[in-house]
Structure formats: structure tokens, C-alpha cells
Amino acid sequence: MAPAVWSRLSRILWLACLLPLAPARVAAGLYELNLTTNGPTTTGAEVTISASLVAKDNGSLALPTDAHLYRFHWIHTPLVLTGKMESDLSSTIRVVGHVPGDFPVSVWVTAADCWMCQPVARNFIVLPITEFLVGNLVVAQNTSLPWPSSYLTKTVLKVSFLLHDPSNFFKTASFLYSWDFGDGTQMVTEDAVVYYNYSIIGTFTVKLKVVAEWEQAEPDATTGIVQKTGDFSASLKLQETLRGIQVLGPTIIQTFQKMTVTLNFLGSPPLTLCWRLKPECLPLEEGECHPVSVASTAYNLTHTFRDPGDYCFSIRAENVISKTHQYHRIQVWPSSIQPAVFAFPCATLITVMLAFIMYMTLRNATQQKDMVENPEPPSGVRCCCQMCCGPFLLETPSEYLEIVRENNGLLPPLYKSVKTYTV
Template sequence: MAPALWPRLSRMLWLACLLPLAPARVAADLYELRLTADGPATTGAEVTITASLVADDNGSLVLPASTHLYRFHWLHTPLLLTGKTDEAFSSTIRAVGNTAGDFPVSVWVTTADCWMCQPVARSLFVLPITEFLVGNLLVTQNTSLPWPSSYLTKTVLKVSFLLHDPSNFFKAASFLYSWDFGDGTQMVTEDATVYYNYSIIGSFTVKVKVVAEWEQATLDAGKRIVQKTGDFSASLKLQETLQGIQVSGPTLIQTFQKMIVTLDFLGSPPLNVCWRLKPECLPLEEGECHPVSVDSTAYNLTHIFRDPGDYCFSIRAENAISKTHQYHKIQVWPSSIQPAVFAFPCATLITMMLAFIMYMTLRNAAHQKDMVEVADFDFSPMSDKNPEPPTGVRCCCQMCCGPFMLETPSEYLEVVRENHGLLPPLYKSVKTYTV
């Protein structure tokens, strides 16, 4: 009977081992493990690392109410563990690295009653350890600017070194700071904060060398001086605000003439320049025109007006720290000299008109010649041999040659008297004397 019970008992033990795995497999798809650390750290300083078990679907799930359901397992070699704290769904360790390097730290979570079972969640990250000081430079200015790393000239800058020491490892150390502002100015201070004023525009790199020094006890009950250093830097871009735009150019111009307007910017480049012609001097709205990049303090605008009228150049310029507007009014008059594009049609029209006039003149001259030839007719007394001329010819002859066709001299004289009443008589009376 004992041999018969043994297979049944082995199956029961096997099922008992599988039971803890069931919730673990389900939970493995529902939760994740998040790691946070206060590194990087310098050698000898203590580092704090925390692992937290959270729901994997943005918090819609809730963790079990039991506070002893899961166990956290850490792997941190070669870091030296100095402390560990476990809570309901998180675990925190403190470790020290005595050598420099990048050290992997891993952690996984299992059910509390089966640490050899499939993990509910796991995570891994790399902790950097360095031999040098850890920190950074912070540069601030009273003027609030929306552009990063951009600052104003002739305005005081505050430069501070911030030491990263969450474990208060350097509480007994004294510090010395050697500053280099990149414009030829250097100084040494014992304070981590300095104030400096750049007088010129340009790009600079401010550097600081930090030396930390303190006493440390030795194994033979003695003391020795320990020193750590670090080099830090920050890039700065010093600029001047745009005080305005000086516009040089004509205010009166004719159509179809090339106009050049010079813009002088009272500020530091690079600039984004935008301009547009408007009937009135109004500011430019965002997106109303396309900006042009300008790398100098001067820029030339060129334009040709095709229609007369009153116009206004609306100009906007901005650099990395400021912007400004300017306006330039101009009056456009009609041009006295038409452009070449209209010269050819006008010349063609005039030529056609002159050709038409000459044609009509020559035609009239030919017509008059025909009339003269008709007038050259035999005006001897009318007879059967010379029939009466046409009415038109007769009329012309009567007007032009009528006086010469009169039959008697008395008729001619009568006509002359009628037409020239003031003319003296053609003959004088002859006085007769009686003896």
C-alpha cells in the first residue's frame, strides 16, 4: 500500500509547489518595478537606491492590501551595502563604491512565501561612480529671457557651482574655486557663487575648477589630507537688445523705379527680419510675412512700385532676446517716362496714324489733280461742237474762271466793281474843252 501512496503524495507536493506560481504569473503582467537613485556619486560617498512596485496600467489597478505579500531581492556587487529598508511595496538600499566605474544594480520581486518562484517584476539600471566631484554650473540673470543660454551684455550675471552631495559626504571639506570667464578674466574665490558683467557681445564659455580638501583618519589613528577636484563649464551667448531700427531711403519715388531702403539694426545679430507693404503703418501680425535671416547689423530692401499711391513699409526684427518694429512711409507718383514695355505699342500706334494721314493726304492730292485736269477744258463759246460740260465741272469753272468767260468787257468791269468796290476805276474820264 505504501508504494501506491507515494505517487499520489508526489503529485500533491508538485501541485503545492505550483500554487504559489499562479498569482505570480498573473501579477507579472500587471505590475512593474521602478528604480530611482541619487547618483552619480564620487568614490567613497554613499548612494541611495529605491525600488517601488507599481501597477502597470497607469494606476487603474490597486496593489493587494497585504503588506507582506512580496519580497525584494537585490544584486549590487561590487558596491558595499551599508543599509537596507523594506516597506510594503518598496525597498531601499544604501551602498558605497570605492572604485570608479559604471556598476549595474538589479532587483526583482517574488511572492513572500516562494522566493524561488517566477518573479512578479524585475528591473535593472547602471550606477556611475567617479573619482571626481559631481556638480554643475548654474548661470542666472535678473532679466527673464525665454531663450536658453542667452543673456544680456552689460547686465550682471550670477554664476554658481552646485555640488551634488546628497549623503553629505563633503560636510567637513573646504573648497577653492578657480574661475575663467572666457574673455580673458580669471579669478580665485572661496565662495561657490560669483557675479560678473560681460561688456561685449559674443559666445563665451565660463569654466571653474573646484578643489575640495579635508582630513581623513587613517588605520594607525593618524590623519591625512584627502583632496578631490572637478572641472565644470557652461556655454553663454551674450547679446544686446534691439534698441530700434534706423531706416534710410527715399520718401518720394516714381512708379517703375527701383527703390533701395537700408535698415540699420541697433542690436546684435543674428536677426530674423520681416517686412511688408501696407496702406497704413500697422504692426505685423504673426505669420503675416516670411522672416529672412540676417547675420549683420545692416540689410537692404529693394522694391519696384507699379502703381502710384501712399504706402508704408512695416518692418519687424528680432534676435534671440528681444524684438522691435519700425515703419517707413513712401509716396509713389506716376512716372513721366513710360517703361519700355509700353514704348513699342505706342510707337506702332503712332506709325499707323501717320501712315493713315499720309495716305489720306496723297489721295486728296490725286483727287484735286483730277479736278484740275477736268477744269482744263475748252471754254470757247458754246456751240454744237462743244456741248455743255458736266454740272460739277461747270460749277468749278464758274468759280475759278468765271470772270474770264464773260462775253463783254462791261460785264467784266461790273463783276470787278461788285467784288472790289474800293479799287480805282480802270479808266479816267476825258475832259473836253470848247474853244
């Protein structure tokens, strides 16, 4: 008898729960819950979690017109509930965690008159609670770069610490900030905002240690000092503007000779390089050459010229900050003609030939003059004296004239004989 009564009673209870909830059973699977929270948070601070019943995005389903048909059910243990509020098709709770950890919070929606019936929608969220301060570092600069976490050197950076305290838990706390900028510079401030200027390029990590202290009433009616700390960091990549390109290489070269030009970039890599040979030094247009990736501040450019002429290397380089152009003129001579090498042998040969001609001319003139004016003396001693000393060492003028007549028989006498008559 008793089992039959309990069986009938259970059916009646089941029907009583089922009949009021017929629309909700039909709606099961057509709605969903959206959960939002202002966590994570620190131990002892209040955190808010909100749940909203929305229709699934099928383009035609509308929300129920009567919000009182549904009820929200929360499970938040071991978090302590400090407040709850419901309005229309949403519900909000406030909880506090006294120990650190990741805590799941679940919620589901049922008919208002039957919480044991099938849920219309359900969802859950994991709430992280830590014993340290919660916040993050924000780095800002006037110049915006296309790469994330990239900034300019020699330009002021604004580094700020933003404390995450939605419940105003640290309203009476005093803070101390210890900064380390990663380049050897450290400082301690009471302000959450600092300004810093990096002078060199590279990747640096800004580290910050925050200490918060405040007074708190103890259970024994005394006042104690409570302290919480937090460590934060941010990675920064400091770039430098591309100020120019230094070109080191020859300006005159021979055809079919391999040429190497060194490009030194006055800026921070990585870079994109583009170059092309032109008859004139003109800027490169988009698509005129194929870009080359350069990971350092120097690059060797090699080329072999096949045709002589005047050329100009048009060079364009750019990094994530800026871009610049540079030009390098070069003269290409045919391989069979080298101006400097060819001119020297030619000049030398011409000089040697002229010297030889002048030597031969002077030599012939000297020989003819010696044959006319300085005939060969009769003896070896007198020949030497005659050739070396000239007519000044002869014994008498008559002897000199006799020698001239003997050697130059065709010449007329230099004087006529004079006859003397005695009267």
C-alpha cells in the same frame, strides 16, 4: 533506489514551493518595479537605491493587501552594502563604490516563502560612480528669454555651482573655485556663487574648476589630506535688445527706377523683419506682411515704384528679446518730370531768352541814337575823332553847326543871321 528517492524528494520540494505561492504565480506579469536612485556619486560616498512594487496601469488592478507575502532580492556586487530597509511594498539599500565605473544593480520580487520561485516583477539600474566631484553649473538672470541658454548683455548674471552630495560626504571639506567666463575674465573664489556682467553679444562658455580638500584618518592612525577635483562648463548665448532701426536711402525717386534702402539693426540677430508700403506712416498689424528671417545686423530692401505719389515704408523688426518699429517717407515723381533736373534747364533757357531780348533792344536803340546825334564825318580821320572824342575836339562852333546843317537839312537853324546897318 537512490535515484527514485531523489526524484520524489525534488517533486515534494517543488510542490512545497509552488503551493504557498499560487497567488504570486497568478500575479506574475501584473506588477512591475520602479527603481530610483540619488546617484551618480563619487568614490567613497554613499548612494541610495529604492525599489517599489506597483501595479501595471490597466485601470483595475490593485496592489496586494498583505505586503509580507513578498520579498525583495538585490544583487549589487562589487558595491559594498552599508544599509538595507524594507517597508510595505518597497525596499531601499545603501551602497558604496570604491572604484570608478558603471555598475549594474538588479532586484526582483518573489513570494516570501520561496525565493527560488518565479519572480512577480524584476528590474535593474546602472549606477555611475566617478572619482571626481559631481555637480552642475546653474546660470540665472532676472530677465527670462524664450530661447534656452540665452541671456541679456549688460545685465547681471548669477552663476552658481551646486555640489551633488546627498550623503553629506563633503561636510568637512573646504572648496576653492576657479572661474573662466570665456571673454578673457578669470577669477578665483571660495564662494560657489559669482555675479558677472557680459558687455558684448556672442556665445561664451563658462568653465569652472572645483577643488575639495579634507582630512581623513588613515589605517595607521595618522591623518592625511584627501583631495578631489571636478571640471564643469556651461554654454551661454548673450543677446542684445533691439534698440532701433537705422534707415539709409533716398527720399525722392522716379517711377520705374529701382530703389535700394539699407536697414541697420541696432540689436543682436537673428531677427524677423516685416515691411509694407502705406500711404501714411502707421504701425504694422499682425498678418499685414510676410516675415523675413535676417541673420545679420544689416539688410538691403529693394523696390520699384510704378505710380507717383507719397509713400511710407512701415518696418517692424524683432528678435528673441524685443521688437521695434521704424518709418521712411519717400516721394515718387513721374519718370518724364524731374523737378531738380527740369527746373534748371528751364530757368537757364528763360534767362538766355531775356538776355537776348535785352541785347537786341539796347542794340537797336544805340544804332538809332548814333544815326541822329553822330552823323558820319566826311573823312576817315575826322570820323574817328568825331565818334570817339565828340564835339569837344572840333575846331570851331561854326564848323560844328555847318556840319549839322549839312547832315540834317530838315532841321531848323539853331540861330538867325543878324544884319548890321551903319547910320
